[in-house]
Amino acid sequence: xxxxxxxxxxxxxxxxxxxxxxxxxxxxxxxxxxxxxxxxxxxxxxxxxxxxxxxxxxxxxxxxxxxxxxxxxxxxxxxxxxxxxxxxxxxxxxxxxxxxxxxxxxxxxxxxxxxxxxxxxxxxxxxxxxxxxxxxxxxxxxxxxxxxxxxxxxxxxxxxxxxxxxxxxxxxxxxxxxxxxxxxxxxxxxxxxxxxxxxxxxxxxxxxxxxxxxxxxxxxxxxxxxxxxxxxxxxxxxxxxxxxxxxxxxxxxxxxxxxxxxxxxxxxxxxxxxxxxxxxxxxxxxxx
Amino acid sequence: xxxxxxxxxxxxxxxxxxxxxxxxxxxxxxxxxxxxxxxxxxxxxxxxxxxxxxxxxxxxxxxxxxxxxxxxxxxxxxxxxxxxxxxxxxxxxxxxxxxxxxxxxxxxxxxxxxxxxxxxxxxxxxxxxxxxxxxxxxxxxxxxxxxxxxxxxxxxxxxxxxxxxxxxxxxxxxxxxxxxxxxxxxxxxxxxxxxxxxxxxxxxxxxxxxxxxxxxxxxxxxxxxxxxxxxxxxxxxxxxxxxxxxxxxxxxxxxxxxxxxxxxxxxxxxxxxxxxxxxxxxxxxxxx
DNA sequence: AGCTCGCAATCATCCGATGTTAAATGTCCG
DNA sequence: CGGACATTTAACATCGGATGATTGCGAGCT
Numbered sequence: 001x002x003x004x005x006x007x008x009x010x011x012x013x014x015x016x017x018x019x020x021x022x023x024x025x026x027x028x029x030x031x032x033x034x035x036x037x038x039x040x041x042x043x044x045x046x047x048x049x050x051x052x053x054x055x056x057x058x059x060x061x062x063x064x065x066x067x068x069x070x071x072x073x074x075x076x077x078x079x080x081x082x083x084x085x086x087x088x089x090x091x092x093x094x095x096x097x098x099x100x101x102x103x104x105x106x107x108x109x110x111x112x113x114x115x116x117x118x119x120x121x122x123x124x125x126x127x128x129x130x131x132x133x134x135x136x137x138x139x140x141x142x143x144x145x146x147x148x149x150x151x152x153x154x155x156x157x158x159x160x161x162x163x164x165x166x167x168x169x170x171x172x173x174x175x176x177x178x179x180x181x182x183x184x185x186x187x188x189x190x191x192x193x194x195x196x197x198x199x200x201x202x203x204x205x206x207x208x209x210x211x212x213x214x215x216x217x218x219x220x221x222x223x224x225x226x227x228x229x230x231x232x233x234x235x236x237x238x239x240x241x242x243x244x245x246x247x248x249x250x251x252x253x254x255x256x257x258x259x260x261x262x263x264x265x266x267x268x269x270x271x272x273x274x275x276x277x278x279x280x281x282x283x284x285x286x287x288x
Numbered sequence: 289x290x291x292x293x294x295x296x297x298x299x300x301x302x303x304x305x306x307x308x309x310x311x312x313x314x315x316x317x318x319x320x321x322x323x324x325x326x327x328x329x330x331x332x333x334x335x336x337x338x339x340x341x342x343x344x345x346x347x348x349x350x351x352x353x354x355x356x357x358x359x360x361x362x363x364x365x366x367x368x369x370x371x372x373x374x375x376x377x378x379x380x381x382x383x384x385x386x387x388x389x390x391x392x393x394x395x396x397x398x399x400x401x402x403x404x405x406x407x408x409x410x411x412x413x414x415x416x417x418x419x420x421x422x423x424x425x426x427x428x429x430x431x432x433x434x435x436x437x438x439x440x441x442x443x444x445x446x447x448x449x450x451x452x453x454x455x456x457x458x459x460x461x462x463x464x465x466x467x468x469x470x471x472x473x474x475x476x477x478x479x480x481x482x483x484x485x486x487x488x489x490x491x492x493x494x495x496x497x498x499x500x501x502x503x504x505x506x507x508x509x510x511x512x513x514x515x516x517x518x519x520x521x522x523x524x525x526x527x528x529x530x531x532x533x534x535x536x537x538x539x540x541x542x543x544x545x546x547x548x549x550x551x552x553x554x555x556x557x558x559x560x561x562x563x564x565x566x567x568x569x570x571x572x573x574x575x576x
Numbered sequence: 577a578g579c580t581c582g583c584a585a586t587c588a589t590c591c592g593a594t595g596t597t598a599a600a601t602g603t604c605c606g
Numbered sequence: 607c608g609g610a611c612a613t614t615t616a617a618c619a620t621c622g623g624a625t626g627a628t629t630g631c632g633a634g635c636t
Contacts, residue, residue, distance in 0.1 A: 044619080045619080045620075046378075046619085046620090070585080070586060070587085071586075071587070072586090075622095080620075080621085081619095081620050081621040081622065082620095082621080082622070082623095083371055083374065083619085083620060083621070083622090084619085084620065084621085086371070086375060086587090086588085087374060087375055087378045087619095090334075090375045090378050090379055090382075091378055091379065091382040094378075094379040094382045094383060094408075095382060096495075100587070101586090101587080101628090101629090102585095102586060102587045102588075102627070102628045102629070103584095103585065103586055103587070103627095103628055103629040103630060104586080104587090104628095104629080104630080105585090105586070105587085106586095106587085111488055112488070112491055112494075114492070115403070115405075115406060115492065115495075116488060116489045116491075116492035117403075117405050117489070117492055117493075118403060118406070120382075135488065135489075138487045138488055138489045138490075139489050141441075141487055141489070141490075142487065142489045142490060145433060145434060145437040145438075146433060146434075149433040150433075153429075199426045199429055199430065200399055200400065200404060200423065200426055201404045201405070201423075201426045201427050201429070201430045202426075202429075202430060203400055203404075204402070204403065204404035204405055206400075332588080333588080333589075334588085334589090358616080358617060358618085359617080359618070360617095368589075368590085369588095369589050369590040369591065370589095370590080370591075370592095371588085371589060371590070371591090372588085372589065372590085374618090374619085375588095388617095388618070389597085389598085389617090389618080390596065390597045390598070390616095390617060390618045390619070391596090391597050391598045391599060391615085391616060391617045391618070392597090392598075392599080392616095392617075392618090393616090393617065393618085394617095394618085
C-alpha cells in the first residue's frame with residue numbers, strides 16, 4: 001500500500017514533504033484509546049511498523065546477520081497486535097530484507113539480497129537526511145545504463161501522445177519556478193520517456209527512478225545552484241531527438257543529461273555547505 | 289465453515305519430510321553456496337495461497353481492475369485461517385499486484401504497477417507452461433541493455449576472484465552434460481558477471497536474471513537443440529575480454545551472447561510442441 | 577565421550593470479537 | 607422535487623489468547 005504513486009490508498013501523502021516525522025507513535029505507553037477527538041490521517045499501524053523497521057535495517061542500525069527482536073517484543077515496542085507485526089515482517093521478507101525461520105528468529109539478510117529496485121526499499125535507503133553516497137552513485141550508474149537505452153527505444157517507438165507528454169514535461173521544466181515544480185517536471189520527463197519505450201519491464205523502473213530523482217534533487221540542489229537550469233538544454237535535445245525519431249541522438253543526449261547529474265553528485269564531496277553527517281553509522285537515533 | 293478443528297491440515301501436498309534436503313542443482317562447487325530463499329525450504333500454507341493468487345493474477349485469470357473475493361471467501365477456498373490470507377495478500381500488495389482498500393475490496397492493479405523485477409512476480413509470470421512471449425522478449429530487451437554494460441563494468445572492476453568465478457562457470461558450461469547442469473552453469477556465468485561489477489544495484493538483478501534464464505531455457509532449448517552449444521564461444525570471448533580488462537570487447541561479446549539468445553527466442557514462434565494457438569490477448573506493450 | 581531425547585524459544589496458524597472506513601442508501605426538511 | 611445529512615453495511619484492520627510445529631541446545635543416558 002505504500003508503493004503507489006497515483007493511487008494513494010489511505011490518502012496518506014507522505015512522500016514529497018520530508019518533514020521530520022519523528023512522531024512518537026511507537027512509544028510503549030500503549031494506551032489503546034488513541035481515539036482522541038481528532039481524526040488525523042492515521043498512517044496505519046502496519047505502515048508505521050513496516051517503515052520503522054525498514055529504515056532501521058536500511059540504515060544498518062540493525063546490521064545484516066543480526067536477528068531482530070521476537071514478535072512479542074515488537075508487539076510491545078510498537079504497541080500493536082501480533083498480526084500487525086507479522087504482516088509487517090511478511091512484507092519485509094517479501095522485499096528480501098529479512099529471512100524468518102521458525103526457531104531462529106527473523107534475521108537481517110545482507111544487502112545483496114534486498115530488492116534494491118523496490119520503491120519502498122529505495123525510499124528507506126535513500127530517504128534519509130544524508131543518503132549513502134556510494135549507493136547514490138551506484139544508482140546513478142544504473143540510470144546511465146538504463147535511461148540512454150530507454151531514450152533510444154523511445155525515439156523508435158514513441159507515439160504521438162508519448163511525444164506530447166515528453167514535450168509537455170520539458171516545458172514544465174523550463175517554466176518551473178521553485179524546487180518542487182522543478183522536481184516534479186524532471187520526474188515527469190524521465191518517466192514519460194520510460195513509458196514511451198512501451199516495454200513493461202522498463203516501465204517497472206518508474207518507481208525507482210521516481211524515488212531516486214527525489215534523492216538526487218535533495219543532494220545536488222543545495223550544492224550547485226545552477227545545476228538544474230544547466231541541464232535543461234540536454235533535456236531539450238533529448239526530447240527533440242525522440243521527436244525526430246533519431247535513436248542515436250536521443251541516446252547521446254540522455255547520456256549528457258545523466259553525465260551532468262553524475263558530475264554534480266560526485267563533486268558534492270567538497271563544495272558542500274553541510275559538514276555534518278560525515279561519519280556514517282553512528283547516528284544518534286537509536287531506540288532500545 | 290472449515291471442516292473442523294482437526295489438525296488434518298496436511299490435506300495439502302505438504303511433504304512432512306524434515307530430512308530431505310534440496311540438493312543437486314548446484315553442480316559447481318564455487319565455494320559459494322547458492323543461498324536459497326526461505327521459500328524453497330518448505331511450501332507452507334501462506335506460500336500456497338500466495339503463489340496460487342499470484343499466478344492467477346499474473347495469468348490474468350483475475351484481470352486487472354477486478355476485485356478478488358473478500359477475505360472470508362478466500363479463507364474458505366483455501367481452508368486456511370484469516371491471518372494466512374491476510375499475510376498472503378499483504379505480500380501481493382507489497383509487490384504491487386493488488387491495492388487493498390477498506391470497504392472496496394482488494395483489486396488487481398494494472399501490470400504497469402507490478403514489480404516486474406521481483407523474483408516471485410517474474411516466476412508467476414514466466415513460470416507457467418506457456419510464458420507470455422511478448423513479456424519474455426521485453427525482458428530480453430532489458431537484458432540486452434543491462435548485461436553488456438555490466439560486462440563492460442566487470443572488465444574494469446573484476447577482482448581476481450571474480451575472474452576465477454567467471455572462468456569456472458565458463459568451464460562448467462563447456463563441461464555440462466545435461467540441461468540441468470547447462471542451465472546452472474549459464475546462470476552462474478551471468479550472475480558472476482553481475483557480481484563482478486561491484487555495483488549493489490546491478491547485483492539486485494540477480495534474482496531476475498536467474499528466473500529469466502530458467503524460462504529462456506525452457507522456451508529455447510526444445511526448439512533449437514544446438515543453441516546452447518553455439519553460444520558457448522560468445523560466452524568464452526566475453527570471459528576472455530573481462531580477463532583482459534577490455535571493456536569494449538566485453539560489451540560487444542556480451543551483446544553477441546544475448547543476440548543469439550534473442551534470435552532463438554524470436555524464431556521459436558513455430559516448430560514448437562505447443563498446442564495452443566490462441567493469440568491470448570496481446571496486451572498493451574504497444575499502446576497505452 | 578558420544579549420542580539421544582526433551583525442553584523451551586520462536587515462528588505459524590487459527591479463531592472470534594470489535595473497530596474503522598467509505599460507498600450506498602434512505603430520510604427529512606426547505 | 608431535490609439536496610444535505612443520517613444510517614446501514616460490506617469490507618478490511620486490529621486485537622489477543624490458544625495451540626501447533628520446528629529446532630537449537632543442553633541435560634542425561636549408555
